[in-house]
Amino acid sequence: MSVREHAGADPAPEVVVTTSARRPGRENRQQLSNFLWKYSVPILFLVILIGASLLRPETFATYTNITAVLSIQALVLIIALAGMLEMLTGEFDLSLANNTALVAALTIGLQVKQDLSWPLAIGLALLASIAVGALNAFLVVVMKVSSFVATLGTYTLLSGVWIWYLGNQAIVPEEPLPTGFTNLGRHTILGLTVPFWVAIGLAIVIFAVLKWLPLGRRIHAVGANRRAAELAGVRPRHIVAGTLVVAALIAGIAGVLLAAQYGGASPGAGSALIFPAFAGVFLGATTIDPGRFNVLGTVLAVYTLAFMVAGLQQLGGIWSEAWVTPTFNGLTVIVAVSLSAWAFSFREKRAGKDSLARLSTEGEDER
Amino acid sequence: MTSDPAIDARDVVRVYGATTALAGADFSVRRGEIHGLLGENGAGKSTLVRILSGIEARDRGQVRILGTDLPRHTSPRDVMDAGAAFIHQDLGLVEDMSVAENIALGTTYVTTRRPISYAQVRRQAEDALRELGVENPDVDVMVGRLPLASRTLVAIARALAGRARVLVLDEPTAAMQGGEVDTLFRHLRALADAGVACVLISHRMDEIMRLCDRVTVFRNGADVGTREMGRTDRAELVSLIIGTPEAGAPPPETVPADTRSAEPVLTLRGLSGDGVGPIDLDIRPGEVTVITGLADSGHLAVPSLVLGLEPIAGGRMTLSGRPFAPRGISDCRAAGIGYVPPDRLADGVATGLTIMENLYLNPARPWWKPASIARARRQCAEDLKRFRVHPPEPMRSIATLSGGNQQKVLLGRALVDDPRVFICCEPTAGIDVGAKRQIHGLLRSVCRSTGMAVVLVTSDFEEAADVGDRAYVLNRGRLVAQLSKHELSTAAVTAKSFG
Ligand SMILES: Nc1ncnc2c1ncn2[C@@H]1O[C@H](COP(=O)(O)OP(=O)(O)OP(=O)(O)O)[C@@H](O)[C@H]1O
Ligand SMILES: [Mg+2]
Numbered sequence: 050m051s052v053r054e055h056a057g058a059d060p061a062p063e064v065v066v067t068t069s070a071r072r073p074g075r076e077n078r079q080q081l082s083n084f085l086w087k088y089s090v091p092i093l094f095l096v097i098l099i100g101a102s103l104l105r106p107e108t109f110a111t112y113t114n115i116t117a118v119l120s121i122q123a124l125v126l127i128i129a130l131a132g133m134l135e136m137l138t139g140e141f142d143l144s145l146a147n148n149t150a151l152v153a154a155l156t157i158g159l160q161v162k163q164d165l166s167w168p169l170a171i172g173l174a175l176l177a178s179i180a181v182g183a184l185n186a187f188l189v190v191v192m193k194v195s196s197f198v199a200t201l202g203t204y205t206l207l208s209g210v211w212i213w214y215l216g217n218q219a220i221v222p223e224e225p226l227p228t229g230f231t232n233l234g235r236h237t238i239l240g241l242t243v244p245f246w247v248a249i250g251l252a253i254v255i256f257a258v259l260k261w262l263p264l265g266r267r268i269h270a271v272g273a274n275r276r277a278a279e280l281a282g283v284r285p286r287h288i289v290a291g292t293l294v295v296a297a298l299i300a301g302i303a304g305v306l307l308a309a310q311y312g313g314a315s316p317g318a319g320s321a322l323i324f325p326a327f328a329g330v331f332l333g334a335t336t337i338d339p340g341r342f343n344v345l346g347t348v349l350a351v352y353t354l355a356f357m358v359a360g361l362q363q364l365g366g367i368w369s370e371a372w373v374t375p376t377f378n379g380l381t382v383i384v385a386v387s388l389s390a391w392a393f394s395f396r397e398k399r400a401g402k403d404s405l406a407r408l409s410t411e412g413e414d415e416r
Numbered sequence: 417m418t419s420d421p422a423i424d425a426r427d428v429v430r431v432y433g434a435t436t437a438l439a440g441a442d443f444s445v446r447r448g449e450i451h452g453l454l455g456e457n458g459a460g461k462s463t464l465v466r467i468l469s470g471i472e473a474r475d476r477g478q479v480r481i482l483g484t485d486l487p488r489h490t491s492p493r494d495v496m497d498a499g500a501a502f503i504h505q506d507l508g509l510v511e512d513m514s515v516a517e518n519i520a521l522g523t524t525y526v527t528t529r530r531p532i533s534y535a536q537v538r539r540q541a542e543d544a545l546r547e548l549g550v551e552n553p554d555v556d557v558m559v560g561r562l563p564l565a566s567r568t569l570v571a572i573a574r575a576l577a578g579r580a581r582v583l584v585l586d587e588p589t590a591a592m593q594g595g596e597v598d599t600l601f602r603h604l605r606a607l608a609d610a611g612v613a614c615v616l617i618s619h620r621m622d623e624i625m626r627l628c629d630r631v632t633v634f635r636n637g638a639d640v641g642t643r644e645m646g647r648t649d650r651a652e653l654v655s656l657i658i659g660t661p662e663a664g665a666p667p668p669e670t671v672p673a674d675t676r677s678a679e680p681v682l683t684l685r686g687l688s689g690d691g692v693g694p695i696d697l698d699i700r701p702g703e704v705t706v707i708t709g710l711a712d713s714g715h716l717a718v719p720s721l722v723l724g725l726e727p728i729a730g731g732r733m734t735l736s737g738r739p740f741a742p743r744g745i746s747d748c749r750a751a752g753i754g755y756v757p758p759d760r761l762a763d764g765v766a767t768g769l770t771i772m773e774n775l776y777l778n779p780a781r782p783w784w785k786p787a788s789i790a791r792a793r794r795q796c797a798e799d800l801k802r803f804r805v806h807p808p809e810p811m812r813s814i815a816t817l818s819g820g821n822q823q824k825v826l827l828g829r830a831l832v833d834d835p836r837v838f839i840c841c842e843p844t845a846g847i848d849v850g851a852k853r854q855i856h857g858l859l860r861s862v863c864r865s866t867g868m869a870v871v872l873v874t875s876d877f878e879e880a881a882d883v884g885d886r887a888y889v890l891n892r893g894r895l896v897a898q899l900s901k902h903e904l905s906t907a908a909v910t911a912k913s914f915g
Binding site for chain 1: 744745746748749750755757762763764765766767768769773776777778779780781782783784785786787789829
């Protein structure tokens with residue numbers, strides 16, 4: 050016998066629910082504006098695609114251009130997904146993209162300098178990324194260092210490691226690397242490179258885990274109130290340590306794909322991916338499931354930013370100068386996040402106004 | 417003008433989105449009186465307090481405090497300057513600051529232009545706490561490490577240190593015990609005699625009846641009556657609160673507890689640690705076992721030991737006859753023990769998540785087993801109705817529920833697992849009379865019909881006597897009495913716990 054069957058034994062109390070007026074016109078308007086706020090980023094995405102296509106039909110609106118942007122930005126998306134996963138548990142990881150850079154350097158270096166076969170090189174490089182994740186987890190979970198400080202440490206440490214390993218020089222292989230390896234970065238399926246499909250695959254897996262698995266509920270619980278989660282039987286330390294390691298591994302996968310894409314290594318290549326990735330995570334939290342880090346929002350946000358920058362660069366002139374990309378990434382995040390905060394209070398106020406109006410008419414009815 | 421009322425609020429309206437929290441409430445308090453504010457969970461009491469204190473703007477209506485008209489968008493600072501101090505339901509303390517700093521925050525600390533004298537800050541805090549009857553106040557300890565009752569005292573000390581002429585307390589006694597409540601009430605009486613107007617919000621009728629000069633009852637966001645205490649009685653107040661005449665005595669028990677036949681599921685033998693013990697306890701299925709005592713008697717430490725939250729110094733436990741030594745809550749849960757922590761805000765509610773996510777915070781399935789969202793949502797709507805959560809909307813943010821309704825979600829969280837042993841700490845702190853009776857009924861019915869062993873850890877002696885089949889009373893960390901069903905009464909528990 051279950052509790053549920055017996056909990057309902059006593060009669061239901063009188064329930065008074067006050068909801069906003071159910072007038073069809075008003076409701077439709079409200080639904081429309083809810084829709085607009087929720088889908089602000091996808092709408093922006095479409096606006097940019099259409100606008101840029103109209104302005105530069107011969108360069109922007111081409112199959113090659115679109116697939117190129119989707120493919121090139123896949124690495125940003127992978128890192129963004131890793132960062133989002135950690136932020137859901139309330140931790141922040143600065144070391145992600147440096148992990149990517151280290152793995153890229155190792156993947157090439159182990160093949161060229163140590164003459165290892167490429168699968169072995171990839172395996173060892175990924176082990177290194179897991180080790181970095183484990184170090185982060187040790188510092189955060191066991192030593193109880195704040196994740197921001199701990200990963201600032203590993204971030205700096207990692208750049209030391211690759212400078213030591215590469216001797217601060219780029220590696221340019223004398224003979225071409227095996228095609229089996231370079232295909233990981235360059236081979237295309239339906240016009241899109243392997244990294245794109247890896248990114249989409251990861252996004253689907255993470256989305257499914259967060260939405261349908263108990264593990265996803267536990268990750269959300271740990272992020273929302275760690276103590277409450279613990280008292281409900283979750284092991285927050287396991288969850289946090291697990292996400293830190295998994296995120297590091299994901300960043301490592303991005304490193305392997307980066308190495309395969311370029312077929313060479315240079316110190317720090319890949320470490321700059323952290324900025325557009327985090328911009329995507331924060332912008333993504335304003336859409337689809339506003340106020341919460343979410344997979345779909347992250348995917349859309351990363352590509353919205355990417356296409357915006359690509360479109361600007363094709364406008365030519367001043368728009369293609371080097372300062373434009375970071376400036377626009379930064380501005381978009383600032384504007385988007387402020388807009389969504391404003392949108393919430395605005396929506397709240399208007400719903401309130403509706404209820405107030407209804408209250409007044411009711412009051413008059415009584416009199 | 418001394419003839420002005422201390423608080424005069426007229427036709428106050430406040431809506432949150434689609435919810436009307438206050439629908440034209442009037443509330444007036446005279447100088448020098450203690451005024452009770454009563455009402456069900458979600459009646460709008462805390463909302464009124466937030467509006468009076470300037471934390472939130474009202475949508476309509478006038479508010480005058482001590483003759484000062486407060487504009488619609490006023491600030492907490494202005495209200496403070498007008499002479500009013502507030503203790504909110506969530507206390508509003510800074511957990512990472514010491515007691516002294518917290519008390520100083522409400523007074524000189526932030527406004528002085530001279531360098532801060534920490535010695536003075538500490539002295540002031542010590543004085544304020546001593547005045548409240550705390551014997552050796554440690555003002556350097558972080559507020560976050562204090563038990564809930566002590567935090568309430570800190571919040572009250574802070575309000576009193578500001579020398580306010582109007583003092584509003586939103587459920588200050590929800591986490592307190594007899595002795596502390598008495599001390600607080602002595603203070604409030606002294607303040608009232610000195611001309612300070614006090615407003616007391618509480619769900620404990622006996623407290624209100626004992627202390628207040630007048631009471632106002634709120635229902636569904638509006639005032640439904642103000643009464644002089646001498647000209648009313650408990651029955652009238654309860655019927656004002658719930659909107660219908662009181663339903664009389666609690667429902668008779670359908671199945672009598674057959675206590676002798678049942679073997680204990682959980683036994684404690686010589687258990688000690690965290691300042692209590694050694695303790696011998698038997699928890700039997702189909703019974704409500706009460707563990708109770710005064711504030712610092714240590715009854716709240718017992719579940720912490722049982723659940724492995726605090727290290728055990730000695731003794732042992734058995735669960736269904738086998739040795740039991742959990743290393744944490746997850747072990748307990750696997751063994752079929754459900755737990756509701758005493759501190760709702762810090763340890764229970766995951767603000768930022770929805771009601772549904774809070775109810776199923778940690779699904780009992782293995783981590784890899786997927787669930788259908790649509791089915792979960794239907795199930796949730798059903799569970800919410802059964803646990804009397806209002807409004808029963810799964811996708812609503814839990815932060816928008818009133819305190820009592822949040823508590824019901826937490827009880828539900830543990831009960832949806834169908835535990836064998838259900839340990840709930842202070843389950844009705846801050847819950848209105850109607851909901852309290854529902855929760856008591858719920859506890860009794862699950863334990864009679866499913867054979868669940870319910871352990872009720874409470875500081876509310878009335879609750880202990882009403883619901884318990886057997887009670888263990890602690891005093892200064894020691895077990896001083898075991899009362900069986902026919903010995904169990906409020907008077908007996910009170911006598912034993914002071915003994
Ligand atoms: N920020 C908010 N957003 C939406 N609804 C809210 C918000 N705050 C309160 N409410 C709603 O307003 C109503 C009144 O809540 P309030 O906290 O004032 O009740 P209360 O009388 O203090 O109850 P309790 O005795 O449980 O503390 C409730 O229905 C609550 O759900
Ligand atoms: Mg309240």
